[in-house]
Amino acid sequence: MSGATSDESTTTATGGETETRTALKRVVLYAVLVGMAVFYLIPIETGLMTAITDPSTYTGSTPYLPPLEPLVPGTGSFSLEPFGNAFDGLSRGLVNSVILVVPATVLSGLLGSMAAYGLTNVDWRGQVGIYALFIAGIFIPYQAVLVPLTQFWYNVVPLQSMFVPLASFPFVQEYHWKLAALIITHTAYGIPICTLLFRAHYKKLSSEMIEAARLDGASVSTIYRRIVLPLSVPMFAVVFIYQFTQVWNDLLFALTIVQFGDASVVTQELVGIGVSQSGTNFPLRMAAALLAAFPTLIVYILFGDKFAEGVTA
8 A cells, every 4th residue: 555655646746846946948949949939039029129229319328229219209109210211212222122022932933833734743844954954053153143134124125115015004204114134134043942841842742633633634724723823822932932031132233133223122232222421310210121121021921831731831
């Protein structure tokens, strides 16, 4: 009897130690996660505190703390003036970036999906070599193609002259040829990585399901449209977020192809905003940076669930 009581006490003690270790691990895990979240949020917090500071009172000594006084003189509230001025300065770039990022993201994702399907579920000679070329495209650095890219768009392809008659259509301007060139460039550069992601996803699809569709007489395009495409929604979310972020934040291709002017995108507008001969308006620059990052944040919020589903698929 006493032995049974001793065993129960030992079991209870072991169970208590296990629960303690589990609780301790959980506390450490949450502490690490909170620490990482704070670390990554510090730049955003600093930018926000700087942006709501009245430019006339900004000193830069403690940019991560809320402005103490006088906020906006005579009102007692934080200054939102930098956000209004930043939006005015970025409005042209925001419109051009939307014109750029939507077709570049959709086209690269759709073409990458089609290429991956052709490389995975269709038997044809040479597909291994073609796939190797797709993969090689991922490793070509942007800097290596800047000179030939400029020569291509300005001296080889008459895209500029093609947009002259189109300027008579509503919402089309002659300078839109530069955005068209940028769309084609980002689409071409995005296809290899999109193909790689979609191919990994398609290799996990049921081959029996594809074969059954073939036996029923479905063509290659029908299988893609009615079976493969609906099963690709999570991977499209992954590709859409990746490409949107890449294209929206690009500055190098924009400086090379668009240079500056009416076709400038938002990253180009950020370069000079808040900088003058009298000095740098840091609240205005921080407000502009937050506004420029806002669309990317919205995309992550809207497609975050599908993104996680696609990554873990």
